[in-house]
Amino acid sequence: MKIACLGGGPAGLYFAILMKKAFPTAEVVVHERNRAEDTFGFGVVFSDETLGNFELADEPTYREIRQLFRYWGDIETHLGDAVVRSTGHGFCGMSRKKLLQVFHRRALELGVDLRFESEVHDESQINADLIVVSDGINSALRTKHAAHFQPSLDWRKCKFTWLGTTLPMDAFTFWFERTEHGVFQVHAYPFEEGLGTFIVECTEDTWRKAGLDQADEAATLAFCERIFAHKLGGHRLVANRSIWRTFPTVRCGTWVKDRMVLIGDAAHTAHFSIGSGTKLAMEDAIALCEAFVRHGCDDVPATLRAYEEGRKVDVLKLQKAAQTSLEWFENSERYMDQDPVEFTFNLMTRSKRITYENLKKRDPELVRRATAHYALSRGGARVAAAEVPAFVPYQLRDMHLANRIVVSPMCQYSAVDGLPDDWHLVHLGSRAVGGAGLVITEATSASADGRITPGCTGIWTEAQAAAWTRIVRFVHQHSGSKIALQLGHAGRKASCSVPWEGDAPLTDARAWPTIGPSAEPFRAGWHTPKAMTRADMERVRADFVAAAQRAEQAGFDALEIHAAHGYLLSSFLSPLSNRRTDEYGGSLEGRMRYPLEVVRAVRAAWPTAKPLFVRISASDWLDSQGGFTCEEAVVFARELKHAEVDCIDVSSGGNSPLSRIDYGRMYQVPFADAIRHGAQIAVQCVGAVQGLDHANTVLAAGRADLVAMARPHLADPYLALHAAAEVGKYDMPWPKQYLAAKPRPKAGEPD
Numbered sequence: 001m002k003i004a005c006l007g008g009g010p011a012g013l014y015f016a017i018l019m020k021k022a023f024p025t026a027e028v029v030v031h032e033r034n035r036a037e038d039t040f041g042f043g044v045v046f047s048d049e050t051l052g053n054f055e056l057a058d059e060p061t062y063r064e065i066r067q068l069f070r071y072w073g074d075i076e077t078h079l080g081d082a083v084v085r086s087t088g089h090g091f092c093g094m095s096r097k098k099l100l101q102v103f104h105r106r107a108l109e110l111g112v113d114l115r116f117e118s119e120v121h122d123e124s125q126i127n128a129d130l131i132v133v134s135d136g137i138n139s140a141l142r143t144k145h146a147a148h149f150q151p152s153l154d155w156r157k158c159k160f161t162w163l164g165t166t167l168p169m170d171a172f173t174f175w176f177e178r179t180e181h182g183v184f185q186v187h188a189y190p191f192e193e194g195l196g197t198f199i200v201e202c203t204e205d206t207w208r209k210a211g212l213d214q215a216d217e218a219a220t221l222a223f224c225e226r227i228f229a230h231k232l233g234g235h236r237l238v239a240n241r242s243i244w245r246t247f248p249t250v251r252c253g254t255w256v257k258d259r260m261v262l263i264g265d266a267a268h269t270a271h272f273s274i275g276s277g278t279k280l281a282m283e284d285a286i287a288l289c290e291a292f293v294r295h296g297c298d299d300v301p302a303t304l305r306a307y308e309e310g311r312k313v314d315v316l317k318l319q320k321a322a323q324t325s326l327e328w329f330e331n332s333e334r335y336m337d338q339d340p341v342e343f344t345f346n347l348m349t350r351s352k353r354i355t356y357e358n359l360k361k362r363d364p365e366l367v368r369r370a371t372a373h374y375a376l377s378r379g380g381a382r383v384a385a386a387e388v389p390a391f392v393p394y395q396l397r398d399m400h401l402a403n404r405i406v407v408s409p410m411c412q413y414s415a416v417d418g419l420p421d422d423w424h425l426v427h428l429g430s431r432a433v434g435g436a437g438l439v440i441t442e443a444t445s446a447s448a449d450g451r452i453t454p455g456c457t458g459i460w461t462e463a464q465a466a467a468w469t470r471i472v473r474f475v476h477q478h479s480g481s482k483i484a485l486q487l488g489h490a491g492r493k494a495s496c497s498v499p500w501e502g503d504a505p506l507t508d509a510r511a512w513p514t515i516g517p518s519a520e521p522f523r524a525g526w527h528t529p530k531a532m533t534r535a536d537m538e539r540v541r542a543d544f545v546a547a548a549q550r551a552e553q554a555g556f557d558a559l560e561i562h563a564a565h566g567y568l569l570s571s572f573l574s575p576l577s578n579r580r581t582d583e584y585g586g587s588l589e590g591r592m593r594y595p596l597e598v599v600r601a602v603r604a605a606w607p608t609a610k611p612l613f614v615r616i617s618a619s620d621w622l623d624s625q626g627g628f629t630c631e632e633a634v635v636f637a638r639e640l641k642h643a644e645v646d647c648i649d650v651s652s653g654g655n656s657p658l659s660r661i662d663y664g665r666m667y668q669v670p671f672a673d674a675i676r677h678g679a680q681i682a683v684q685c686v687g688a689v690q691g692l693d694h695a696n697t698v699l700a701a702g703r704a705d706l707v708a709m710a711r712p713h714l715a716d717p718y719l720a721l722h723a724a725a726e727v728g729k730y731d732m733p734w735p736k737q738y739l740a741a742k743p744r745p746k747a748g749e750p751d
């Protein structure tokens with residue numbers, strides 16, 4: 001078998017080594033356009049886990065790497081002059097140049113043909129059974145076959161430059177420095193005696209303000225040495241082709257074309273803030289070689305397809321974590337006023353791979369400090385320093401919540417004529433008994449035509465208000481929870497069947513006419529709504545006000561206006577559903593006008609002592625197709641704050657069937673975070689928050705104030721009580737009828 005690797009970076013060289021070792025009779029050639037001694041960059045960084053993979057793949061290179069690397073277990077965060085050190089992590093760094101030299105030696109020893117100063121732009125130059133395209137981020141062959149590989153290059157918002165430093169370091173080091181131009185952040189780590197990698201990063205705006213768009217390498221070096229002079233203590237920064245760059249996240253539709261395969265940076269990139277691309281490149285090489293060992297060399301295209309199939313998920317996961325991490329760094333300015341410990345916790349948990357509990361295993365002291373800081377800063381001196389964030393009480397106007405766990409609104413589709421009945425009493429009642437700080441009812445309509453289905457609850461009659469009173473009274477009498485009513489109007493998504501009867505528009509006699517901002521159905525085949533006239537708007541607004549008054553009469557502690565998921569108010573906000581040409585459409589100002597009118601009217605009718613929440617869809621997940629964006633959501637949230645709304649419940653999607661939602665754990669938290677910091681208002685997050693660990697992570701990082709869970713509460717109505725027991729919290733209010741089962745401290749454990 002003849003193998004050609006195009007590009008002698010870590011991916012191409014390591015693959016050549018592994019293949020030559022696995023198939024000694026194979027002819028393996030590496031074409032590298034540079035000379036052996038040329039290399040850019042400084043250090044590369046690996047985690048403990050990655051090193052374990054290298055040991056299994058090729059012990060001799062692993063042993064040499066071990067001798068050369070510098071190991072450290074700590075991460076040090078400098079927020080201005082404050083320094084917080086986190087322990088228990090485990091990384092090592094080594095010189096990229098030395099790593100490549102180790103690979104060169106090992107490749108030659110095994111009989112790989114290394115051809116330097118050999119540039120390849122076309123596969124017709126190569127006679128091989130397998131062509132490994134390992135020519136890096138600007139891959140010539142990927143570009144040539146773009147129609148097949150379907151690469152997408154997502155150019156990110158920050159500017160960065162790769163420098164070195166003589167500053168001695170014994171930890172992975174982050175600096176965040178405010179300057180007159182904006183924030184500059186540094187990712188630095190030691191990789192050999194007297195030398196460390198030093199990446200400087202800032203937003204493009206800051207970069208321009210600092211005049212760095214005009215700076216050559218020498219000016220960049222001088223600038224960076226000047227702004228960090230007080231921290232460098234006389235140590236120098238070193239350049240090596242250190243121009244300012246923009247990071248592209250490279251993704252491809254496929255990595256395989258016949259006998260050709262893309263690996264390393266040619267196939268995909270992951271932002272440097274979660275570890276090096278070198279690790280990813282070498283792990284590709286390991287996986288590709290394993291595919292040949294497992295599937296053989298007879299049918300190269302089939303083996304390449306098997307490689308792609310097996311490797312894709314791991315790369316996707318890593319790219320997802322990298323995306324969350326790079327977005328954190330793009331927005332780090334918003335966290336600069338956080339307390340240094342909270343900031344560090346936030347930084348450590350940014351990519352969601354490390355949570356409160358994971359971090360506790362690595363660094364119990366940091367988590368103890370973050371917990372104590374949260375308890376004191378949010379709960380005051382009366383809250384024990386060891387109280388975990390989710391159990392720190394929360395006050396909104398006169399409503400006191402015993403903890404920050406919220407039962408998210410969930411339609412039960414079980415009402416007749418909008419009347420909540422025994423099902424709703426048991427459903428909401430048991431979740432209140434289950435210990436959540438706040439229980440929110442399902443979407444309850446302000447008028448008969450505003451129901452999503454005939455089974456949805458309402459509050460447009462006195463009888464409905466009375467039925468709700470019974471439920472509210474139960475919650476207040478038998479639990480420590482508070483209860484809020486979610487008040488909405490389904491708009492163009494009304495008049496549907498219940499989910500277990502198809503979840504589709506009604507077509508029988510039960511159907512009713514729907515309304516919306518414009519006469520556009522949610523999707524083909526759905527009801528076409530009537531475009532609302534001014535009279536319709538006034539009628540619906542009056543319905544909301546009357547409903548709010550009935551909610552007050554029923555004794556609800558809080559009210560949540562449903563302006564999410566494509567229902568009436570949500571459909572006014574999004575340009576995809578609001579095509580109006582009057583003052584209620586067009587610009588964001590126009591699209592917000594009606595939802596704000598409703599909110600203001602409800603606020604005026606709702607008691608000042610009681611909080612008002614608004615649930616929004618912070619994004620249509622269709623930014624490039626003109627959907628409602630998170631930036632618009634921040635502006636809307638500011639307006640809601642002016643309208644004296646107390647908390648934004650941040651959800652997303654639901655307004656267009658075309659939305660491409662990037663699901664994953666805590667997937668909507670970045671929107672909540674952006675709104676909390678951008679509009680300076682309390683937020684409730686929701687969406688794949690899977691229990692106490694996630695809740696504590698989000699809260700301690702300062703990304704939300706309340707954490708709502710829907711499906712986890714369907715599975716476990718006593719989620720909060722169980723979560724409390726999990727962390728040894730024994731002072732939860734268990735109902736007196738159930739005290740015999742209440743968890744108690746084990747011998748020797750504090751109660």
Ligand SMILES: Cc1cc2nc3c(=O)[nH]c(=O)nc-3n(C[C@H](O)[C@H](O)[C@H](O)COP(=O)(O)OP(=O)(O)OC[C@H]3O[C@@H](n4cnc5c(N)ncnc54)[C@H](O)[C@@H]3O)c2cc1C
Pocket residue numbers: 006007008009010011012031032033034040041042043044045096118119120121134135136137139140162197263264265266276277278279281
């Ligand atoms: C300026 C810069 C500095 C970096 N510094 C670091 C660092 O310090 N630490 C770190 O971990 N990561 C660093 N990275 C990222 C890292 O280089 C990559 O993620 C990693 O090296 C990927 O390995 P690779 O083998 O896929 O690609 P590369 O390392 O980019 O290797 C590709 C190789 O292909 C060669 N080549 C390109 N085109 C052709 C052609 N047509 N014919 C023949 N040869 C060709 C190139 O010369 C290069 O040697 C840096 C990236 C950049 C852009």
Ligand SMILES: Cc1cc2nc3c(=O)[nH]c(=O)nc-3n(C[C@H](O)[C@H](O)[C@H](O)COP(=O)(O)O)c2cc1C
Pocket residue numbers: 408409410411412441442443486562564565615651686687688689708709710711712
């Ligand atoms: C059965 C069910 C019914 C729901 N009904 C509502 C609702 O009435 N109002 C609302 O705003 N969201 C509703 N949602 C969305 C949830 O409140 C929540 O935002 C979503 O399920 C994501 O949270 P989770 O991952 O914790 O389930 C419903 C979700 C489920 C599973």
